[in-house]
Amino acid sequence: MHPVLVLVVQRIALGLLLLLAVSAVIFLGVEALPGDTAQAILGQQATPEALANLREKLGLNDPAITRYFRWLGGVLTGDLGTALTNGADIATSIGQRLGNTLFLAGCAAAISVPLAIILGLIAARYAGRWPDKLISGVTLTTISLPEFVAAYFVIYLLTQVFPVFQPVAMVFPGMSFWAKLQAVALPVIVLVVVVLAHMMRMTRAAILNVMQSAYIETAELKGLSPMTVIWRHAFPNAIAPVVAVVMLNMAYLVVGVVVVEVVFSYNALGQYLVDHVSKRDLPVVQAVGLIFAAVYITLNMLADVIGIISNPRLRHPK
Amino acid sequence: MADNTLLEIRGLVIQATSYPPGEPPKEVTLVHGVDLTLQRGRVLGLIGESGAGKSTIGLSAMAYGRGGVRLTGGTITLNGREIRLASPAALRSLRGREVTYVSQSAAASFNPAKRLMEQVIETSIAHGVMTRPEAEARAVLLFRKLGLPNPETFGNRYPHQVSGGQLQRAMTAMALCPKPDLVIFDEPTTALDVTTQIDVLAAIKEAIRDTQVAALYITHDLAVVAQVADEIMVLRHGRMVELGETAQIIKEPRQDYTRALVSVRSLEHAEKPPAPPVLRIEGLTARYRGTHFDVLKRVSVELPKGQTLAVVGESGSGKSTLARAITGLLPPSSGRITFDGRELSPDLAGRSKDDLREIQMIYQMADTAMNPRQTVGTIIGRPLEFYFGLKGAARDRRVQELLDEIEMGKGFADRYPAELSGGQKQRVCIARALAAKPKLIICDEVTSALDPLVADGILKLLLNLQAIEHVAYLFITHDLATVRAIADKIAVMYKGQVVRYGQKSDVLAPPFDDYTDLLLSSVPEMEVGWLEQVIAHRKMESAGN
Numbered sequence: 109m110h111p112v113l114v115l116v117v118q119r120i121a122l123g124l125l126l127l128l129a130v131s132a133v134i135f136l137g138v139e140a141l142p143g144d145t146a147q148a149i150l151g152q153q154a155t156p157e158a159l160a161n162l163r164e165k166l167g168l169n170d171p172a173i174t175r176y177f178r179w180l181g182g183v184l185t186g187d188l189g190t191a192l193t194n195g196a197d198i199a200t201s202i203g204q205r206l207g208n209t210l211f212l213a214g215c216a217a218a219i220s221v222p223l224a225i226i227l228g229l230i231a232a233r234y235a236g237r238w239p240d241k242l243i244s245g246v247t248l249t250t251i252s253l254p255e256f257v258a259a260y261f262v263i264y265l266l267t268q269v270f271p272v273f274q275p276v277a278m279v280f281p282g283m284s285f286w287a288k289l290q291a292v293a294l295p296v297i298v299l300v301v302v303v304l305a306h307m308m309r310m311t312r313a314a315i316l317n318v319m320q321s322a323y324i325e326t327a328e329l330k331g332l333s334p335m336t337v338i339w340r341h342a343f344p345n346a347i348a349p350v351v352a353v354v355m356l357n358m359a360y361l362v363v364g365v366v367v368v369e370v371v372f373s374y375n376a377l378g379q380y381l382v383d384h385v386s387k388r389d390l391p392v393v394q395a396v397g398l399i400f401a402a403v404y405i406t407l408n409m410l411a412d413v414i415g416i417i418s419n420p421r422l423r424h425p426k
Numbered sequence: 427m428a429d430n431t432l433l434e435i436r437g438l439v440i441q442a443t444s445y446p447p448g449e450p451p452k453e454v455t456l457v458h459g460v461d462l463t464l465q466r467g468r469v470l471g472l473i474g475e476s477g478a479g480k481s482t483i484g485l486s487a488m489a490y491g492r493g494g495v496r497l498t499g500g501t502i503t504l505n506g507r508e509i510r511l512a513s514p515a516a517l518r519s520l521r522g523r524e525v526t527y528v529s530q531s532a533a534a535s536f537n538p539a540k541r542l543m544e545q546v547i548e549t550s551i552a553h554g555v556m557t558r559p560e561a562e563a564r565a566v567l568l569f570r571k572l573g574l575p576n577p578e579t580f581g582n583r584y585p586h587q588v589s590g591g592q593l594q595r596a597m598t599a600m601a602l603c604p605k606p607d608l609v610i611f612d613e614p615t616t617a618l619d620v621t622t623q624i625d626v627l628a629a630i631k632e633a634i635r636d637t638q639v640a641a642l643y644i645t646h647d648l649a650v651v652a653q654v655a656d657e658i659m660v661l662r663h664g665r666m667v668e669l670g671e672t673a674q675i676i677k678e679p680r681q682d683y684t685r686a687l688v689s690v691r692s693l694e695h696a697e698k699p700p701a702p703p704v705l706r707i708e709g710l711t712a713r714y715r716g717t718h719f720d721v722l723k724r725v726s727v728e729l730p731k732g733q734t735l736a737v738v739g740e741s742g743s744g745k746s747t748l749a750r751a752i753t754g755l756l757p758p759s760s761g762r763i764t765f766d767g768r769e770l771s772p773d774l775a776g777r778s779k780d781d782l783r784e785i786q787m788i789y790q791m792a793d794t795a796m797n798p799r800q801t802v803g804t805i806i807g808r809p810l811e812f813y814f815g816l817k818g819a820a821r822d823r824r825v826q827e828l829l830d831e832i833e834m835g836k837g838f839a840d841r842y843p844a845e846l847s848g849g850q851k852q853r854v855c856i857a858r859a860l861a862a863k864p865k866l867i868i869c870d871e872v873t874s875a876l877d878p879l880v881a882d883g884i885l886k887l888l889l890n891l892q893a894i895e896h897v898a899y900l901f902i903t904h905d906l907a908t909v910r911a912i913a914d915k916i917a918v919m920y921k922g923q924v925v926r927y928g929q930k931s932d933v934l935a936p937p938f939d940d941y942t943d944l945l946l947s948s949v950p951e952m953e954v955g956w957l958e959q960v961i962a963h964r965k966m967e968s969a970g971n
Contacts, residue, residue, distance in 0.1 A: 322534035329488060330549045331521035344539035420539050420584045 111425055115416050123409035130401040131183070135176050138394050144168055148388050149192055179394070188395040193387050198395050201380065206399065208279055208376040212292050212369075213361035216299035221354055224304050228311025228350075233338055235316055244312075247305035259298045259371040266294060277372040295372045299365060303357040310353040314346035321345070348415035355411035362407075363400040432505065432607055432640050433464040433487055439499030440482050440491070440664070456482050457664040459500065466607065469634060469641045471655030471672070473648055473687070475877035476848070479664040480644045484610045486510075487642060488525045489517050505607065522549035526601035530613035532593035536585035542596050543581025550604040561603060568599035571636065572629045591622035598630055602637055609634075611643045615650060619740035619904060624948045627653060628961050646877055648687050649950035652676050653957040660684050673954050688952060690878040693885060693911035697930045701730035703764075704865055704898045705752070710761035712751050721747045722758070723922045729866070729915070732896035736913035736930075738903060738945070744922040745902045749868045752900070753785060766865055783813045786859035790871035792851035796843045802829075802854050803839030809861040828857040831894075832887060849880035853887065860891065868900045873908055885911050906949045910934070918942050 146162040147154070163169050167178070182189060188198035227247070231240040250258065267275045277291050318324065319342055327341040366378035373379075377396060384392040416422055440457035457479040464470050472480040486497055489509045502510045505524060509517065526549070529535045536545060546568075547561035556564065562581070569577035572595040585593060594614055601609045614630060615623040631654050634641055645651045651658060651672075658675040660667040660683065668681045679685045705728065712722040722744050729735040737745045750756040752763060754774035763770045766784065771777050789795040796805055806825045810816040816824055822839070829838055832853040843851055852872060859867050869888070873881035888899065889912060901912055909916060909930070916933040918926040920941045926933055938946065947960055 322529065322531060323537040325492070326527070326529065326535045327537070329490060329521050329527045330552065331518040331523060332548075332552055333518060336552075341537050341540075345537070418539075421586050424584050424587060426587050 112416060112422050115422065116413050119409055119412045119416070123405050127402055127405050130405070131180060131398055132176065134394055134397045134401065135172075135179065137397075138390050139172060141390070145192065145390055148390065183395075183398065189391040191384070191392050192389045193384065193392075198392055201392075202377065202395060202399065204281070205375060205377045205380050208374065209362060209365075209378070211279075211288065212295060212299070212365070212374065212376060213358065215289070215292055215296045216303070216361050217358050219296065220300040220303050220357070221307065223300070224307035224354075225311050225350065227304070228308045229315065229335075229338055229343065231308065231312040232315035232319065232342075233334055235312075240312075243308065247308050250301045251305035253301075255298060255302050255365075256367050256371055258301050259295070259368055262294055262298050262301075263371075266297075275372075277374040279375065292374070295365075295368050295374055298368055299361060302368075303361065307350070307353055307357055311346070311350050314349040315342050318342040318345045344418070347418040351414045351418070352408075352411045355407040359404045359407045362403045430465045431463060431503075432466045433462070434503040435460065435462040435483075435486065435500065436503075437461065437500035438483065438486060438497070438502065440479065440486065440495060441498045442491075442493070442495045455664065456495065457486075460661070460664070460666055462659065464608070464640055464642065467638045467640055468657070469643055469655045471651035471658040472642060472644045472661060473646065473651050473658055474661035474667075475646060475879065477663070478661040480646075480661050481612050482664075483661070484612055484642050484644045485527070487608060487610060488521050488527065490521070519553070522606075523553040523555065523604055524606055525608045525610065526604065526606045528594075528597050528601045528609060528611045528614045530616050532597040532614075533585065533590055533617075535597060536593060538585055540584075541581065542583055542585065542588070546581060546596065546600040546603055549600070553604060555604045565599060565603055568602055568633070569596070571633055572596075572599055573625065574599075589622075591618055591626055594618060594626050595629055598633060602633055602639065605637070606639060608640045608642070611641055613645050616645065616647070620906070620948045621740055621944055623650075624950070624957070624960065627950075628957060630654065631957065647950065648676065648690075649952040649956075652952055652954055653950065660687065676952050676954070686879060690882055693882055693907075695889060695911055695913070697914040698730070698733050700929075701733060703728040704731040704766055705729040705735075705900070706762075706764040707748075707752070708762045708764070710748070710751055710758050710763065712747060712756055712758040712761075714747075714756070720759075721922050722751065724761070725919075725922075725924050727915075727917045727924060727927060729898050729900060731865075732892060732898055733914040734892070734899040734901050734912050735915045735917060736901045736903060736909040737917050737919060738906065738909055739919035740904055740945075742921075743919040745904075745919055746870055747922075748919075749787070749870055749900065749902060752868060753787060754781075779813070783809075783862045784865045785868065786862050786864040786866070787868045787870065788852070788855050788859050788872045790874050792848065792855045792875075793843070795855055796851065798843050800842075801839065802841050802843070802846070805843075805854060806839075806857050806861055809858060813862050824861070828861055831860065831891065832857045847880075848876055849883060852876065852884055856884075856887065856891070860895065860897075863895075864897060866898045866900065868902070870902045871904070872901075874903065874905065881908070882911075888912065906946060918945065 144163070145166060146159050146168055150158055150162060167175065179189070186199055188202065190196065191198055191201065227243050231243045234240045263275050266273050273294050274291065275294070277295050279288050279291050283291070315338060324337060324341060327337045332340070366382055368374070369376050369378040370382065377399070381393065381396045384396075437459045438457055438461075439455065439459055441453055441455050443451050444454045445451050460479070460483055462470070462483070472484060474480050482492070482495060485492060486502055487504065489497060489502060489512060491497055497510050500510065501508055504520065509520065536542065543562065543565060546565045547558065550556045550561040550564070551558055565581055566577050569580045574580050574592055574595055580596075588596070598614065611630065615626050618626060627650065634654065643651055643655050655672050657670065658672050659669045660675065660681070662683055668675065668679065668684045670680070675684060676688055679688050707728070708726050710722055710725040711720050713720045725748060727735060737748060739745050747756060751758045754771070754777055757772040763772075765781070770781060803822070803825050806828055807821050810821050810824055825839055826836070829835070834850060834853055843854070846854065873884050876884060885908065891897065892899065899912070903909060913930045915928065916926070916930050917924045918933065918941065926939055926942045933942070934946070950956065
């Protein structure tokens, strides 16, 4: 078998193992919370008999390990259980919101990743000169800004001063793609502003690190233009660290944007999680936690795999 | 006669800013007004020690300053145009088009992420010299001319897939591909094994002759440059010492410094009579963890007390692995090491403090073998504290004694490694080894990174110290001149085995085995036409077989 394939398969196996471990941690975490599901359903005033009956009915008296595997088995077959608060099927509720989350994250990534890399290349090209200082200064400012501040600033600017967008990003089934794009424009702008700096600075640092290599001098002595040297000779050798940071930021776009979703009343996973945490709806918290973990692990696994494939020594062994 | 001048440099001054530790930055002048003229199709050798400014002058033919180096004065005329003050765009159009560059380390100079062909033809296409198919055809032609294996498909490989010698040839092909007027060869064979160097040197020479290209050939090895250059310029401290036809420089050098360069490496050392061994190695076999072949195969050698055993061989022959096995860093899979009458534990953990003290090491890179944040006094004082518990004034006194022994005077104890020259750093490493009062010092290529004259000084110092301290050396080297200068016994290693072993006079006397013969005949001799003779001789022999 090709050594790259072996490494990739190893990485994926490791990712799955990690996911299993995380599912156990999530289960244990929820388990460790005071009170249980029966208590949460019936409330503080419930009689001991009613609680015992409900526990029996829900199978809560079974040992934790049995309940864990019952839950895990459900997850694997697409059954995430039902929400306590409204009795809705969790998988169905999540499905639609996950779509919204991925749509928002996808739009933000589609703009921020290429922009960050291009800005990073330009900053590296003019390292220490004014374009570099300008780019680094502006992105450093935006990363220092808490995202809700950035969000309110963008709202003020683009709905009050220049009223081009709606301040609320409502999306619902049946909306056209174009209408959806318009609806998410503001949160996308905020997210781009928030994640840009990190990726841009990593690209710049990775390129500058590679620029110290002897083969960059070779390229310069070939009489190639500085941008050609960076794009053709430096960037291919800087892919792995850049991809690692890009993936971390994409994971953040999926799981970390609760604040932005709340500010824009965007109906997606983050808001769903926040709602149900406040209502102590444990099955929902458990399910959403697992999905967030899966997103993180998958994206980082993808970064590792791209890192492996981008390495010519692994791709073309002796 | 039409003017045939390709490159004319007049009064070249090159400066840089240096940042000495703890002091304000200051301007240093690297090259003080050097003049140089190169005719089309001629080869000029630039020779000198490190710091002589030879690479800096070579790169000035492309108006390129490496690092913070600035070309601050004089004129550089290439193909009739002044280029020192040319615009970046003008420089880009001549770099890679009129002048190309071959560096010392081709392994580092090729982009690891791109196929060789892509890199070899890049310049020709970027400058519009040729179309892609033309450039590829020319690259294959050059691969063939330079003796690369499978020239048709060689370019499909990535740099890490071919050997160092092949990369050096590929870099020569890359330099010749756009049909430049001038190629700068910057120590192109220095990093290669002596047996590989001769082939690469012959390939380069033939390529220069066939393509009629002019060349600046930069090296510190006079014997090497004598094989390829028409003229030689000797440089020292950024100034020209002597310029002349190659034969004149090596036969009748006019300046003292040139004479010293010519006679370097003629150090001879009379071998000592046999003595009882301090180190006996029997049937040593070793492999690295996770690998499936033995790096050392049943190695058996003896090193007499107070004498020197030279271990010779090319890279990958297992010389340094032998050192690691003796020091206990790599426990052997079988075999015995007897030291001073007692058997040594195979691994480090099983050795006593005295075992550790009595075997010391000196490395090739003195730079990386010292903590840059410790003073020389702390570095040498450390083994004194660790092994003998010396402290305070007693320790300082002993440090000074050791500094005197390595011929470095007062005041060095407070300096940092960065303030020392290459030779001084290696002397400090020797003093650190001596501080432990060892019976055996393993010297791993200790002179390989040094200039010839400095290396000679280190070898003389080691011999003097041996006479005083009666310490034995296991001297690992790939350089046969060094072996002649220091060894009493020699072990020739090839692919993990000792192929020839004995007293120096026996090992270096015919009849030779094939490998030793190849090794000995590959060492460049300071003689015009030596390369052609050896190559012709080898061709004849292989035709005879």
